Amino acid sequence: MASTRDRRIVVVGGSLGGLRVTEAIATGGWEGEIVVVSAETHAPYTRPPLSKTALVTGPDPDALAFKHGLEAGRAQWRFGARAVAADLAGRTVTLADGSTLGYDGLVAATGVRPRQLPAGVDRTGGATHVIRTVEDCRALHGALRSHPRVVVLGAGFIGCEVAATAAGLGCRVTVVALDEAPMLRPLGRAVGDAVRTRHEQEGVEFRLGSAVSSVRTEGRVHIVELDDGTSVAGDVVVQSVGSSPCVEWLADNGLDLTDGIETDNRMRAGSVPGVVAVGDVARFPNPLFDDVPRRVEHWQMPLDTARRAASTLLGDLAGADTDPAPFTPLPSFWSDQYELRLQSFGAPGLADRIDVLEGDLAEHAAVVGYFRDNRLVGALALGLPRRAVAVRRKLLASLSDPAPMCPSLT
Amino acid sequence: MKISVDMNVCQNYGQCVFAAPEVFDLDDAGGLVYQPTVGDTARGEVEAAAMACPVQAITIEG
Known part of the structure; x- marks a missing residue:
């Protein structure tokens, strides 16, 4: 060439x-x-x-x-x-x-x-943290040293992880989100509720189902006002409302x-x-x-x-033929919140039905199957890291199988 | 080819197990186990495993 x-x-x-x-x-x-x-x-x-x-x-x-x-x-x-x-x-x-x-x-x-709060939200308070870069992390790390009250806006993965980390550092944490459960859209209500109880065991409070109408500052305190008329005060506000x-x-x-x-x-x-x-x-x-x-x-x-x-x-x-094989990467992610590890494979967000296939969500140890049109499209290992390897392998086999049913991941 | 994993850094995420299942595995407690010496035929998989490590704990020598 x-x-x-x-x-x-x-x-x-x-x-x-x-x-x-x-x-x-x-x-x-x-x-x-x-x-x-x-x-x-x-x-x-x-x-x-x-x-x-x-x-x-x-x-x-x-x-x-x-x-x-x-x-x-x-x-x-x-x-x-x-x-x-x-x-x-x-x-x-x-x-x-x-x-x-x-x-x-x-x-x-x-x-x-990091996505910004909607344009209609008054952000004259302004001093919100985000987490994307080393600089963002350093700034928030510094702000968490004095064990402040922390308000986390958004209950996705980043928001939940920041909440868990801050709670672990001894901060009093409130999570505010529009959705009715943490990680609702990617993982569904039952899993979100189970993870929420784990956070609540560590003292994290949730204000769910409410939109932020303004973030303003009084002295050194930030006031997050919600559209239901209530408000949450914090010394540190972390914005994690998507990207x-x-x-x-x-x-x-x-x-x-x-x-x-x-x-x-x-x-x-x-x-x-x-x-x-x-x-x-x-x-x-x-x-x-x-x-x-x-x-x-x-x-x-x-x-x-x-x-x-x-x-x-x-x-x-080079004007050459490209690889004719379809590109079929398996999405996968993990999240650590306290000692709890979530490992997701496939596309659970596409599911119209969610079944616990083994274990118990209430005990934070479960394998969850995500089905669309009765076909397995995703799987989650919650608090079962050793099972994740087999769960991933079986999901891959199921996704590659033209037969529409997958009876079990076990 | 020699493989070493910094176990002070490793978080047992298992990404290396997905990339090179012949070389890396998780034990019953979920902890990483691996073969410290492998033949050259596994090089591609082991390099993919080292790249996939979210905490960059894997070092390859030789």
Whole structure:
């Protein structure tokens, strides 16, 4: 592939997805330039500890940094550089300093940012924490040292993990959320209620089913007012109401950017060849479930999509046929709250029926099956880490089986 | 090829078990067990396991 030597692939985004796709391109036969544009000032690092162990100890970027892959190929990493625009027809990316980078191939790996409270919510109080970066974690770690009263906005995974960590540090914690149970949409009511009782055993209070109408500050105290007329006071407010994909830089190129960058099953974005998307920002169809493109913010997805996107991009740039096998990565995530470990596989959020297949949710030790149209689409091991390996294996076998029924995971 | 896992860092997430089930496993208590020395044929799987570790506890030598 000597002809690729003078060509350039630009990777926009320098977190896990950007790192793994760079590695896959470099080891996949690309002889041209690779330029990675990262808005962060750190080498890529692992984020899951930021709401757990690193929040307890304070984050150490060197300890969190990925050990493998930064040396891959001849990639030039430009840290602290933010892409602000792209011209897919002209094949250029514009950076915040006004410079432009031409490319032959483009990888979008810009990930997500914490979602803000709705525009109608008065946030003049302003001083809310989020958890996404090392800097966010350091700031919240510092704020938790004096054992403040903590109000967590949002009862998803990050909110629940921050609540558990703060409670473990001796803080008095209140979780405020619009949903009627923690982790309701991804895992369902029964599991959410079971996890809620575990939090309540640690003294965490829940104010569920209410929207935040304002966050204001009186002296050093933040007052979170809810739409039912009540309010919660805290010394520290943590906002964990979901995330928004970072897609603005790709606007006006004819791409579908509704909730992430829509791609085909090969991770190609739009109809212009030479553009792929990777990780949390990519919305792609997964034939394991159906043909609906979805974003999946799970640990394994940046790795899986990076490999596939790199192979697609290198094939397209060489004018070669791409791998014809459908791309069917298995979504999986985990969450640690106190000693309780949740390990989810597949797409439990798609289920129309949830069955406890073994154990007992009330005892926080159970295997839960998630079914859609009587077909198993997801599984959860709650407090049974050893079972997770077998549960995952059997879910994979079931998803690959054309027969619609799966009687058991045991 | 030699594998070492920093057990002070390992959180038993099992991502390495999913990536390289011949090399890594969880014992009955959910703790990680692994083969410290494996042949070169397992290199791809072991490298995938090291990459998949959320706390970057796995080191490969040789």
